[in-house]
Amino acid sequence: MHLDVIDVGSLAAKGRIRIIIADRNRMGSQLLAESLARDDRFEVVALAGPHDLPFVVIAREPDVAVISAEFDSDARKGIQLARSINLHHPSIYLVILHETSQREAVVASFRNGARGVFCRTEPISEFIECVERVSRGQIWASNTEIGFLLEALQSIPSCDGIDKVRGLSKREVSVAEAAAQGFTNKQIADQLGLSEHTIKNYLARIFEKLSVSNRIELLFLLEHSQLQGGPKETVPSNQGGSIETYLQAAEDGLAVAQFAVGMAYLEGCGIEKDEHSAYFWLRRGEQSSVEMLRHSRSLIEKLKSGMKSEDIDDLERRIAARPMVERKFAKKELFGLDLTNVKLLSRRAG
Numbered sequence: 001m002h003l004d005v006i007d008v009g010s011l012a013a014k015g016r017i018r019i020i021i022a023d024r025n026r027m028g029s030q031l032l033a034e035s036l037a038r039d040d041r042f043e044v045v046a047l048a049g050p051h052d053l054p055f056v057v058i059a060r061e062p063d064v065a066v067i068s069a070e071f072d073s074d075a076r077k078g079i080q081l082a083r084s085i086n087l088h089h090p091s092i093y094l095v096i097l098h099e100t101s102q103r104e105a106v107v108a109s110f111r112n113g114a115r116g117v118f119c120r121t122e123p124i125s126e127f128i129e130c131v132e133r134v135s136r137g138q139i140w141a142s143n144t145e146i147g148f149l150l151e152a153l154q155s156i157p158s159c160d161g162i163d164k165v166r167g168l169s170k171r172e173v174s175v176a177e178a179a180a181q182g183f184t185n186k187q188i189a190d191q192l193g194l195s196e197h198t199i200k201n202y203l204a205r206i207f208e209k210l211s212v213s214n215r216i217e218l219l220f221l222l223e224h225s226q227l228q229g230g231p232k233e234t235v236p237s238n239q240g241g242s243i244e245t246y247l248q249a250a251e252d253g254l255a256v257a258q259f260a261v262g263m264a265y266l267e268g269c270g271i272e273k274d275e276h277s278a279y280f281w282l283r284r285g286e287q288s289s290v291e292m293l294r295h296s297r298s299l300i301e302k303l304k305s306g307m308k309s310e311d312i313d314d315l316e317r318r319i320a321a322r323p324m325v326e327r328k329f330a331k332k333e334l335f336g337l338d339l340t341n342v343k344l345l346s347r348r349a350g
Helices: 026-037 053-060 077-088 103-111 124-135 143-155 170-180 185-192 196-210 215-229 243-251 255-267 275-305 309-320 323-332 339-347
Strands: 017-022 042-047 064-068 093-098 114-119
Touching (some): 042 053, 042 124, 053 077, 064 077, 064 124, 077 093, 077 103, 093 103, 093 124, 103 114, 103 143, 170 196, 185 196, 196 215, 243 275, 255 275
Parallel strands (some): 017 042, 017 064, 064 093
């Protein structure tokens, strides 16, 4: 297999910081490599494109990988590559390059393994310092970017300082927080070194102790308790939840949540704009709605068979008298989310 790699330094150099660069295009990678080559501390062992990078990482074993968040052919490829490298090669420190310091992109970079983020608007001297600091295991981010991370951290559901969860054991607290953050039973089991069956048992006890019946209610409980505990830059649950909340509900098959997620992807609000994901979730919502309609009709017919005709007529009159209220709800509100201004989601996403 041919690898799109350019050797730009001696592999025998000792004590120098080994670096792979995968900028958005070849010219960008070459310019960064030339800047680093002027400093004896660095050895740029390879330049790579987005398709070659996973193979180059294995072949060259760098200390640091500098990766563009976006490539000419794919606006999200860099983040996906960072996630894969961090998963399979956690000893390699990652620097993610961005055009501008935007909250969603910065948080996504750190969530997917970055130790540093660097904005192209900053001087090249700071880029060199960024790479050097990250190679020593330090974190590189501006004050603004650190602020983004703190906001994202504050928005994560947590049991800290919540009176109602004092009856939970330490292990139950860990499971509750992971479940509220949207992790599946398998993911929680892998994190804690337990079986999925054990996690299910833990969740059953947690739900019983906290008087909730599912993960959505658990999330709302934690968010509501956190809001009562002090001022935070978050949206109360009655004004729209985080995009993670809707994603979890959508995965659970809730049609209205599937529609909300589809709209978020379509408008690029609270999550990166993605037409394929928008299509997927809107179609899932459509299918769920059709199934719900079919099931509702079946249940209604069963109910009608045991009801008096005058009671049915009375209910139908009441329904007919409120069409505008129902229509308004369907168009504008979703779990408290105003769909005429879906950008409310962006205040909570991270």
